[in-house]
Amino acid sequence: MSQMSIAALQGDQRLPLYQRLADVLRAEILCGDRRPGDRLPSENVLARDYGIAPGTTRKALAELVEDGILERLQGRGTFVRRPSFDRSLFRFFRLRTKSGADVIPDSQIRSRTVRRMPSEIARKLAQPDACDGIRMVRMRLIDGVPILHEEIWLPLTPFAAFMELDLTEVGPLLYPIYDTCCDQIVARADELLTVDQAKGQPARLLELEAGAPLVCIERLACSLDGTPIEWRRSRGAAEHFQYQIEIR
Amino acid sequence: MSQMSIAALQGDQRLPLYQRLADVLRAEILCGDRRPGDRLPSENVLARDYGIAPGTTRKALAELVEDGILERLQGRGTFVRRPSFDRSLFRFFRLRTKSGADVIPDSQIRSRTVRRMPSEIARKLAQPDACDGIRMVRMRLIDGVPILHEEIWLPLTPFAAFMELDLTEVGPLLYPIYDTCCDQIVARADELLTVDQAKGQPARLLELEAGAPLVCIERLACSLDGTPIEWRRSRGAAEHFQYQIEIR
DNA sequence: CTTGTCTAGTTCTATATAGAACTTAAGAAG
């Protein structure tokens, strides 16, 4: 009756069982089959379903917890983790004047257009050359003072729905909106920090003289499966910023 | 005969066994009782010695591997990990012109003196106010071109032997020397990156005009047990640098 | 309505055991 089918674990037979199970579950999560917040079957149920020992399923789940894509709560269950990420990106930024208060700056989207993507940005977003994309210019302010000038590019393919959005309803955090509106979850990012000189539109909007030192942070944000999702370049007056990090 | 004594696991009895064993082993490593490269007893021997099951020792060891202070090699044994760290600090730095080649710049120590420590630095090194310390000024060059100006402070207490060292024998990496000469191992560091303007000695040694944008990186390096060991401030022409990092 | 008790379900800890996979060194065979 309830015997159903024992799902034989696919994949390279040379790999250990727990590894193959972890791969299966990871794939189910990455492809969106299991969504953040979903609850997984208990370790005993998984063991029964796949015909392996409970200790083996336990080891597979532990690996995914270590990866940060699962969360286990004693007595409650095992859940797909919701990557709360926008916060952690601001972990490194600090305003020099303020003490380490976790302030997320206000946001003003100045423009949102579809236009030809510069080839270098298209390349980084893994898009074909000379294709269109969504471009935004956004200012970030604290107490009304412009702090950051951001240029943001999104590929059209998963983000078409973003163009329909009412911008007045967009808060200071974009990544939750990518999730709800376009089903895209930002899981990690690469940042590259350089120092530039102010000029052109950024200098004007930041109310800086041309030639003033400018911190420039290029970020490439990627989804859970590593696909590049968003490219952005943030610039701000150098004297306002510090970038803090722990190395080990 | 070889029964010897079963070492009862100390510590908070409410904590699980594997946790207490992990704490014991971690403490033995942090206090220098077990040195990097040392081999630990096998999981079966540990189990016998502490009177617990092999699976429990295994879980304790796994935690320390996760921490990065142990390394296990199948068929060989379990070893205290040697923190190869100087390399990883340069992981983030890249010269803008060169491609991502892993070049460690040459080193020229310009001065090494014992003098009164500035109070702010003494505070960060957890030293009493108005005490003496070792101060070094070091230039770092690539192809003979000065790239970085470094000011380095060491507390006298563990680093007295460093003053006896022949500077001509000091290579580009200081941390291995701290280890061999003063028994101090750098395990982690906090870095704070800001942008400054060139002036004074750094500007002169870097051959920059006053007011040129300068990247300034303050680093506080700590030993395995978290004690601050070294403070340094590195400055370099902003246009030469980029700082790369992955966030997740 | 509030409080306490019980129960089923979950993860966590701990034990015991067997064999696979790998490393190293010693010794045999050529």
Next chain:
DNA sequence: CTTCTTAAGTTCTATATAGAACTAGACAAG
């Protein structure tokens, strides 16, 4: 001397099992 075999010791995988610790909900008592 070189190469192969063997053996001991190690970590790694996998199974099986029992109970502790915790959660959430149902139900009873007050």
